[in-house]
Structure formats: C-alpha cells, structure tokens
Amino acid sequence: VDDPPLYYWDYLRLDQLLGCQDLESARRGELARDEMMFIVTHQAFELWFKQILWELDAVNERMGQDIVPEREMGQVVAGLRRIVTIQRLLGDQLEVLETMTPLDFLDFRDLLIPASGFQSVQFRLIENRLGLRRRLKIKGSPYTSVLRPEHVEMLDRSEHEPSLLDHVERWLERIPFLRFGSFDFWQAYRDAAEQMLARERRTIQMHPNLDERARAEQLAQFEETAETFEALFDAEQYERLRARGKRRLSYQAFLAALLITLYRDEPILQLPFRLLTGLVDVDEGFTTWRHRHALLAHRMIGDKIGTGGTSGHSYLEAATQKHRVFADLFDLPTFLLPRKALPKLPPQVAEQMSFRYTP
Amino acid sequence: VDDPPLYYWDYLRLDQLLGCQDLESARRGELARDEMMFIVTHQAFELWFKQILWELDAVNERMGQDIVPEREMGQVVAGLRRIVTIQRLLGDQLEVLETMTPLDFLDFRDLLIPASGFQSVQFRLIENRLGLRRRLKIKGSPYTSVLRPEHVEMLDRSEHEPSLLDHVERWLERIPFLRFGSFDFWQAYRDAAEQMLARERRTIQMHPNLDERARAEQLAQFEETAETFEALFDAEQYERLRARGKRRLSYQAFLAALLITLYRDEPILQLPFRLLTGLVDVDEGFTTWRHRHALLAHRMIGDKIGTGGTSGHSYLEAATQKHRVFADLFDLPTFLLPRKALPKLPPQVAEQMSFRYTP
Amino acid sequence: VDDPPLYYWDYLRLDQLLGCQDLESARRGELARDEMMFIVTHQAFELWFKQILWELDAVNERMGQDIVPEREMGQVVAGLRRIVTIQRLLGDQLEVLETMTPLDFLDFRDLLIPASGFQSVQFRLIENRLGLRRRLKIKGSPYTSVLRPEHVEMLDRSEHEPSLLDHVERWLERIPFLRFGSFDFWQAYRDAAEQMLARERRTIQMHPNLDERARAEQLAQFEETAETFEALFDAEQYERLRARGKRRLSYQAFLAALLITLYRDEPILQLPFRLLTGLVDVDEGFTTWRHRHALLAHRMIGDKIGTGGTSGHSYLEAATQKHRVFADLFDLPTFLLPRKALPKLPPQVAEQMSFRYTP
Amino acid sequence: VDDPPLYYWDYLRLDQLLGCQDLESARRGELARDEMMFIVTHQAFELWFKQILWELDAVNERMGQDIVPEREMGQVVAGLRRIVTIQRLLGDQLEVLETMTPLDFLDFRDLLIPASGFQSVQFRLIENRLGLRRRLKIKGSPYTSVLRPEHVEMLDRSEHEPSLLDHVERWLERIPFLRFGSFDFWQAYRDAAEQMLARERRTIQMHPNLDERARAEQLAQFEETAETFEALFDAEQYERLRARGKRRLSYQAFLAALLITLYRDEPILQLPFRLLTGLVDVDEGFTTWRHRHALLAHRMIGDKIGTGGTSGHSYLEAATQKHRVFADLFDLPTFLLPRKALPKLPPQVAEQMSFRYTP
Secondary structure (H helix, E strand, C coil): CCCCCCCHHHHHCCCHCCCCCHHHHCCCCCCCCCCHHHHHHHHHHHHHHHHHHHHHHHHCCCCCCCCCCHHHHHHHHHHHHHHHHHHHHHHHHHHHHHEEEEEEHHHHHHHHCCCHHHHHHHHHHHHHHHHCCHHCCCCCCCCCCCHHHHHHHHHHHHHHCCCHHHHHHHHHHHCCCCEEECCCCCCHHHHHHHHHHHHHHHHHHHCCCCCHHHHHHHHHHHHHHHHHHHHHHHHHHHHHHHHHCCCCCCHHHHHHHHHHHHHHCCHHHHHHHHHHHHHHHHHHHHHHHHHHHHHHHHHCCCCCCCCCCCCHHHHHHHHHCCCCCHHHCCCCCCCHHCHHCCCCHHHHHHCCCEEEECC | CCCCCCHHHCCCHHHHCCCCCCCCHHHHHCCCHHHHHHHHHHHHHHHHHHHHHHHHHHHHHCCCCCCHHHHHHHHHEEEEEEEHHHHHHHHHHHHHHHHHHHHHHHHHHHHHHCCCCCCCHHHHHHHHHCCCCCCHHCCCCCCCCCCHHHHHHHHHHHHHCCCCCHHHHHHHHHCCCCCEEEEHHHHHHHHHHHHHHHHHHHHHHHHHCCCCHHHHHHHHHHHHHHHHHHHCHHHHHHHHHHHCCCCCCCHHHHHHHHHHHHCCCHHHHHHHHHHHHHHHHHHHHHHHHHHHHHHHHHHCCCCCCCCCCCCCCHHHHHHHHHHCCCCCHHHHHHHCCHHCCCCCCCCCHHHHECCHHHH | CCCCEEECHHHHHHHHHHCCCCHHHHHHHCCCCCCHHHHHHHHHHHHHHHHHHHHHHHHHHHHCCCCHHHHHHHHHHHHHHHHHHHHHHHHHHHHHHHCHHHHHHHHHHHCCCCCCHHHHHHHHHHHHHCCCCCCCCCCCCCCCCCCCCHHHHHHHHHHHCCCHHHHHHHHHHCCCCCCECCEEHHHHHHHHHHHHHHHHHHHHHHCCCCCHHHHHHHHCCCCCCHHHHHHHHHHHHHHHHHCCCCCCCCCHHHHHHHHHHHHCHHHHHHHHHHHHHHHHHHHHHHHHHHHHHHHHHHHHCCCCCCCCCCCCCHHHHHHHHHHCCCCHHHHHHHHCCCCHCCCCCHHHHHHHCCCCCCC | CCCHHHHHHHHHHHHCCCCCCCCCCHHCCCCCCCHHHHHHHHHHHHHHHHHHHHHHHHHHHHHHHCCCCCHHHHHHHHHHHHHHHHHHHHHHHHHHCCCCHHHHHHHHHHHHCCCCCHHCCCHHHHHHHHCCHHCCCCCCCCCCCCHHHHHHHHHHHHHHHHCCHHHHHHHHHCCCEEEEEEHHHHHHHHHHHHHHHHHHHHHHHCCCCCCHHHHHHHHHHHHHHHHHHHHCCCCHHHHHHCCCCCCCHHHHHHHHHHHHCCCCCCCCHHHHHHHHHHHHHHHHHHHHHHHHHHHHHHHHCCCCCCCCCCCCHHHHHHHHHHHHHHHHHHHHHHHHHHHHHHCCHHHHHHHHCCCCCCC
C-alpha cells in the first residue's frame, strides 16, 4: 500500500485522453472550431465501441461454454441490455453532430480526405463479433481496401472466430425439452399450427365484409404465409431457404428459439427468452443507428461522395437494410400461435422447467 | 363571470377522454390486458397528430401570406421546432409498444382485422399538409381503398390545398437579393463553383497517394458531381430532373434556398436559414419514425401480413425511403462552397441585409 | 360475427377522443393557439397515468397473492419495466411544454384559475397505489381541499387499499432462505459485516496518506456508517428508526431484500432482484419527473403562485425530495458486502435455489 | 502536400485514446469487468466537458466584445444549443452507469479511494466559466482541498476571469431601447404592471367562488407578488435583494432582460430572446444532471460516504438546488404582462427594431 493516493485526473489518464484532440484545420493554420466537436464526437463513438466490444467478449465467452450456467445467463442478458443502453447514446451523439451545419463542416471536410468513418475498425469488429457475414456486406463497399494491413488482419482474424450468432446457434441446439419423454413439442406444435392455418383460410373465405377483390388479395397473402409454415415443417425446404441466405440459424436452433418464445413464461425459459429479446434489441439498435447515420450523411454532404470515396448516404442506407444479424429472430413471430391454441405442456415437463424449491 | 370555477378534470374532459378505451378483447369476453396499452399508445399518437396538424395549419397560414412579416417568421420556426420535439415523443412511444411481446400481441391481434394503422387519416393529412405527392406514395399501397367515404373525401380535399412545400416554394421564389442592383448572386456563385470544380478535378488527377484504380474510381465519382452542378447551372436540365421527379422545388426556389444556406449569417437570412433547417428536421423526424415503425412491425408480426392486409414491415420500410418531402433541401449541401471560396457580398447588399438600428 | 368490420377510427373512438380539446381561450373569444398544446399535453399525461394505473393494478393483484407463482413474477417485472418506459415519455412531454414561452402561457394562464395540475386525481391515485403515505405528503399542500367530493372519496378509498409497498413487504417477509436448515443467513452476514467494518476502521486509522484533519473527518464519517450497521443488527433500534419514519419496511422484509440483493445471481433470486431494481427505477422515474416539473414551473411562472393557488415551483421541489416510496431500497447498498467477503451458501441451499432440471 | 494520406485511426489518435483505460482492479490482480464501463463512462464525460468548455470559450469571447455583431449572436445561440444537446447525452450516460448494480460496483469501489468525481476539474471550470460564485458553493464541500496544486490554481484563475454571467450582464446593460427618444419603456411598463396588480387584487377580493379562508390565503399570496413588483420598481430595494444574494444581475441588466422577454417578437430582439432562453436551458440542463447524479449516487452507495469522503447523495442533492447561475432569468416570468396589457411600442421605435430592407 505504498501507492500514492489515487487521483481522479490520473485514474482516468486525463492528460493523455484530453491531449489527443488535434485539429487538422489548426495544424494547417486555418482553425475550424467545429472540428473539435467532430473529433470529440467520433472519439466518444470509439470509446463506446470499445465498451461494446468488451461486453460482447464477455457475452461470447459465457455463451461459448459447453453448458452455460444459469447464474451466468443473467449476466449475459445484462450485458446485452447494457449494449442497448449504449446504443441509445450513440443515437443521441448523432444529434450533436447535427448541430453542425453543412457549411461549417465544409470548412474542414476536405482536409480529412481520404479518412472516413468506414475505416472504423472497431465498428467492423463489432459487426464480426455479432456475426455479420462478409458476403452480407454491401457489394462495392470498400470494405478492407482502405485499411492498413494490421487492421485488415485484425478483421480477417475476427471473421474466423466464432461469433455471437454461432454461440447462440449452438446453445439453442443444445436446449432440451424439444422432445421430453413421451412429449414431442414439435409434433404438438405442428398439429396446432395446421389447425390454425385451416381456420384462418376458412375465415378469409367466409368473411362477409370482404368484396371479391379484397378476398382474393387476402387469400393470396394467406397462401404465402401458409407456404412459410410449410418451409418450417419441412427440414429440407428450410435448408433450401438457408442456402439462399433467407435463414442463418440451423433448423434445430430455429425450432428451439420458437419453443422458447412460445413457452417463455416457464421459469427455466424466462432468461433464455430475455436473451433472444436482447439479441433482437441489439440488432434493431444498430439498424436504427445506421439509418440515422445515413440521413445525417445526406444532410451534411448532400449527394456528394463521402470523404472515404464511397457513395455516401445511399451506401449507408443500403447497409441499413442488409446488415441485420438476427433477422431469423425478427421472423419468429410469424410462427407464433395464440395462447389458447398453444399445446399445453404435460405436468411432468412443466415441473422440470421449474425450481427445485417449492414453498 | 357566473361560470363555476374551472376544475382540472372538467377542463381536460377526462370523463370523455378516459372513457374511450374500449378493449375489443374485453367486449368479446377474453380480456387481453395488453390491449389497453395498445389502445392508449395509439390514442396518444392520434392526440399528437392532431397537435402536429394544428401547428402545420398555423405554419401554412403564415407562410401563405403574400409577404411573411419578420415577426411571424420566428413563430413559424418555433412551430417547426415544436413538431420536432413531438416527433421525438412519437419515437419513444414506439418503445412502449415494444414492451409488448409478439405472443401477447397475438392474444388480441386477430380481433382487430381489418383495422390497421394505415387507416390513420390524421397521419395522411399530415403527409398531405407537408406536401407528399400521391404519385410518390408507394405503389400497391391500399391508400384510400380501406377508408370510409368521408375520410377519403377529407384526404382528397387536403391534396388539393396548397401544402407547406407549395408555400415554401412560393416564399423562396419571392426572396429578394438573388439580383440586387449590379450584384448578380447567381453569376458570382457560378464562377466560384466552376473554379472549385476545376480545382477538385486537378486534385484527384494529381494526388500522389492514389493508385490508378482509386484515381479512376474517384474521377468517375467526381464527374457525377460535376454533372450535378451542370444540371444546376442549366435551367432546362434542371427542369428535366424535375420532370423525372428528382427535384420538386422550382428552379428559382432552389436557387433562393441555396443563397440562404450560403449567406445564412447575414441577419436577415438567419431566420430563413432556421426555417430551412426546421423543414429538414421535420422530414428527417418522420423518416426515422417510419423506419422504426417498420422494425417494430417486423418484430411484432414477423413476415406475416399486417392487420390491414398490407405486406407489413417491408411496405413500411419502402415507404421510409420514398416519403421524403423536402429531399431537395437534403441535397443542397452538394452545392455549397467553402467559406473562403464564397463570393463576398458587396457592402451595400450586406447593409440591406442588416438591421436599421446601428449602435 | 355479424359485427361490421372494425375500423381504426372507431376502434380508437377518435370522434370522442379528438373532440375533447375545448380551448378555454376560444370559448372566451380570445383564441390563444398554444392552449391546444397545453391541453393535448395534459391529456396525454392523463392517458399515460391511466395506463400506469392499469399496470399497477395488475402488479398489485399478482403481488397480493399468498404465493406469487414464478411465471407471474416475470409479468410483474415486465409491468414495472413498462412503467419505466412510460416515465421516460412523461419526461419528454415536459419538453413539449417547454416549447411554449412564458409570455405565450400568460395569454391564457389566468383563464385556468383555479384549476391546476394538483387536481390530477389519477396522479394521486398512482402515488397511493405505490404506497406514498399521507403524512409524507408535504405540509401545507392543498391535498384534497381543492378536489370534488367524489374525487376526495376515491383518494380516501385508495389510501386504505393495500399498496404496492404493502404487497412487496409481505412478499419479502415470506421469502424463505433467511434460515434454511442449519444455515442462518443472518448470523453469517452479521459476522462478515463486522469483520469488514473492523477492517475499514483500521484502514482509516492507518492510512499513510491522510493528514490528521482528514483522518478525523473520515473516522467521524465511518462511525456514522458503523452506527447504521448497528441499527441493522438490532431489531429494536431498527424499529425506532421506523417509528421516526426513516424506514418503512418491516425488519424482516428489509433483511429479505438484503438477502436478495446479496445473492441475486442464484437462479431463484434473479427475478426477485429484478423486481427490487424495478421498484427503485419506478421511484427514481417519478422523482426525476417531479424535479423536472418543478423546474418547468419555475421557468413558466417565475416566483408567482401557481394557478391552483400553491406556491408553485418551490412546493414542487420540496415534493421531489420527500415523495419517495421505496427509499429503503435505495438505502440497501449501504449494507452490501464485497463478493469476496460474502458468506458462501452451503451447497444444499444453493441447490434448492436452482432449477429442478439439470442437464 | 507531402503528408501521408489521413487515416481515421490516426486522425482520432485511437492508439492513445483506446490505450488509457487502465483498470485499477486489473492492476491489483482482481479484475472487476464493470470497471471498464466505469472508466469509459467517466472518460466520455470528460471528453464532453472539454467540448462544453470549448463552446463556452467561444461564447465568452464573442459576448465579451464591446459590441456583439448581429451575425455572431446567431453563433452564440448555436453554441448554447449545442451545449444543451450535449447535456442530454450526459443524462443518458448516467443510464449506462445505472446498468451496473451496487454489488458489482463494490467489487472495485474501495480501490478508488480517495479519488472521486468531485475532483473533476473540468466540471468545476465549467461552473466557473458560467459564473457560479464560490460563496454559492455548498458549505462543507471539499471544494479544492482534494485537488492538486496545479488544479487549484487553474480553478482560482478561472474564478477571476469574467464569466458568461458577467458578459451577459454587461451586454444587457448596453442594450438600447430602454429609453428611446421620448419613449420611456420603464415608465410605460410600470404603469401597466400597477394597473394589472390592482386588477388582480380586485379579482381576488370580489371572486364569488372563494370562501373566506381561500380568499385570505390568496390575498396573502398576492401581496407577496405585489411586494416582489415593488422591489422591481425600486432600485434601492432591488439592490438590497442583490446584497442578500437573491439577485445577481445588476438592476439595469435585469430590466433589459425583461424588455427583451416582453418584446421578443421584434426582429432585432428575436436572437437576444433566444440567447436568454438558451442560458435558462443550459442552467436547467446542469441542474437536472446534478439531480439525476445524486439519485444515482444514492442507489449505488446507499447512505455511505462517497469515495471522495463527502456525504454522497445528500451533498449532491443540496448542490442541485443551489448551483443555479441564471436564477434571475428563471424568475423573469414573475414580471411578465399579458400581451394585451403590454404597452405598445411607438412606430418609430418598432421601425428601428426592424430590418433596413423592406420589400
């Protein structure tokens, strides 16, 4: 305990932290005051990206275990919730950038060429850690061409490490209860779903308030839904969807996710359900952030190309739509059954899903 | 003054207001508790839509005057700022909806068919009031087919009233200063822009750090930019863009908006500049709201069709991209010049742009 | 199924809902446009208050059961989380009110006398439902004097119904595990806490970097902490604190809350811990809302008395500090022990706290 | 132009920035994962504090000029708006901190002693730059005793530099129009106010719906208001208030602020009014942040003393109430007159307040 007493300024390394805002415009002798805000905002982004990576690493480590202990599940969920809270911040930071007018940005924008936010290695690491596939990345994106070799290598490496999507998939595949003693969840679900579909088809066919055009339209749409279910009931058809990139999770994992969603009130499934919800929230968070970022780029630079040489806001907008990792989970509600149509769990299954202690 | 003393409960008509949450699920004898939240949230949306219409009406009335008095400009800007503040609320309200899980929604979702948020007449009135053109509306959208005759009529009528876009266009066309005595803003700007473009082309051609592929790419992109400017310098070409729906403002109005943006620090242009910024903010606010709404629809109902019979989230996502009213203003930054390249205003022009009182 | 097809406008009762904005200023023939926003904002508040009451009723009903089934605990927590999400909205709605300037408010403020937000019966019902005690309410508050008899009666009745605080207290008192077979949580905790205190006292006494003044100060503060612990170890002293209004939960309930907080990673305690966190969040949400409301009142009416005849912002600010229901839970961290100092649970206790199913 | 091409990673000094998160817990060999979040959040705070200081310096520089050019007023207002946008971020960052539970904080809390957020030199610099007076700082606060000599010196120096409050005061004192030719704003206002007060007194005395007790109460409150006005009409009495710390602005400055608020629709007063509003917003932003920070401290450490040796949350809560710089501006609405009671400006005064150019 010979250490000198800890001092806030030193603990946070403020000499170092507050010493790395070097305005390019000042260096060139033509100070553009707003560049400070531009730098500080981007540095704050990178600080938070580091924190998100830190949380994702912990989540991946826990989820990568052969058996994830119940007590750690809570921490995984807490990690995802923290990421969602940080994402809200990232959105608000865009509002700080928006306080700069395009004309003020122009005062130093050209000095930054060819540097660009596309070079944010940490953001790409986050995408890889989550499980964004390279082939999902937008064509024509200057993905790694603009990065330094050591950064390209970091990204390449991270693409070969198991992602959160991989871990979640394997964890889902190991979820028990899909078949439990004599109870076959899958068969029970399938029967119930087919009954529901038959009922829905009949409703549209009979509905007195639909004119012929409306009825035909709704029937056409209904048949699409019915086909989607067919693809769920048929492992081979599911695999074809997957081969075409429409699904990413394995068949077994997708079914387990459905089970969790349907029976999420059972004590042992409550945390797994919150985990799935957390994944959807995180995906939605980044999607919305990309969308807002694209709008910001549009209003800042108009139709011009970005400092990194990309086509700017239309590239960003395209990425918004494609860069979803857990789209399968977004699609899950398609296959939900109303509670009253849901097969009841046999008592011995329900009991196994509960706590040992009973009052 | 024989009125009884005003009472909070009566002033807000709370008997009436708090008496119009009739749960369809309760009426059918199968209460789904979350339906209350669903109704309350949508009612709150409609309350705020009414308020937005109220503000837009005031804005349109003021902007529709032949001459908009300076003191009213401040109120117009304040109206737009209030709308932006309300839009933030609308976004947060989506987060309340997200606290409902898809399974809980399913408890009453089918009871709502064929009612749907697409039937929000007020939201469509807002779109019309802002100036969304019918032909801009997504093809295949069940625009008015699902509405009651009186609502169809309301919408039709509102499409023929001058919109905010119309008023702004005419106000911009009347902005003086484009030619002021011997000073021709337009010629001065054009000279400066052409010099800047020549400089940029040279930079790319000469830049030592670009390899051939990169240089070719950047040149190709640059030429696109240059063409965009050409289209700005040539009224006929501009009109062709407009005919193809790429521009909505008249040539004269577009130039005036550019003038305001470039010289927004002159006292008389400060409020007009804030007005243009406010229009972009409002447009961005609805765009982001639509985007988040589409995500919400996806996670609530998956890939199924919505209760209104539309294709749900993908329809909404498509609308997000197309339903921008003031896209021209988003594009303005394309044509900005750096302050140092900006033609100086002759003193007598600058003086006219200032206050009468001088200390 | 002879019902006509459901129509969005009717489902939400929009004729009724959008028909209850009656501007007092318009009625008197001197339209103040901002009054619409004032009414709409307050009506939105009341809609959300109704929703919060709806959620609190469900929470209270579930928590009021002799044994709260595990599957319902998840719904209780979800209810609290929804309330927190709504509270965020309430805060943002204040920002809409802030877009009105004091001068614009003055245009209709006097017309509202003596109506006042203090007459919001629903807000007081929320306070009562949560468990705010009447004697905690600020002295001099015009609590019920300004309300109509039927509203006074509603509030009186709600004060005699068991509140969320009551339910939580009884639920906590029934939590098992405080003594489990031969394991006495309480004795183990007490030993550990006393060791920690002894260690802390020694650290201050010995710390080389403290000068005499600092050491004396820190020791004095430490002794206060030590006394707080004494009061925890001594049921009688705890009851004296409670008699003085410094604690509200019973001794037994307070200890159970401490147990949950310390061992919240055990599967069976994860939801109870989230419940306690949710209560703190809800309390904090209302506290912050009151604080912001007080600031708003100050900037809207300055130092004048409010329309309801109360002293305005200083009354509100005072309420902010006192109107906390779950202050006991805020104080809990005082008594936490670092994980390494925490007594380990015997295996058979830990096992009872886990799921029946083990992989 | 021999510089190597700019690279995002280098431009933001990410090696340096992302290299200054040194976890004290890791250094001691007992990694507490949440310490990363604790450090990152506080570093983000300090980055934004730097940005706020950067904006305040620009604001102070502009406002410190003998005559503030109109075009710079817009930039001053934009600077304040940016600070308000950043303050919203600061609030959201507290929510990230709240994702840490007290037990997790305890894992590393003691390692930080005696470092503490009270040692944030930048935050104190912000307070000084705004104009918080040392004597306003809470008694018993360890203000500078815990800081390093060089930081104490920085703070001392900043206390002797003119603050934003000082600049605003002097700028207000120089506002013309208080007496303009034969028009004496002050006399006109005073007459109108006295008429209004007489009318209000009469209303309370005559109001048929007040019983005797209510009437007496309201009259007592009214007389307080009347006295406040008296103090405004009487420079000596105003100075006495000021001597007692109830006012900070000079008499002349206070009157000018009132003039601006009353006639803020005149073109030349629109920006000054937005400036005053911005000051109130900034003050409110810090006040709310302090309040939320105090709540956070309470729920993180309970009733214990903070790591810096202060009494924690109750100290913070006290500071919340006292640390307001522009309280005078919050009080202004006390003295507003309804528009219809407002003395009309003579045409030649109104003309001087308008633009030179007239269409």
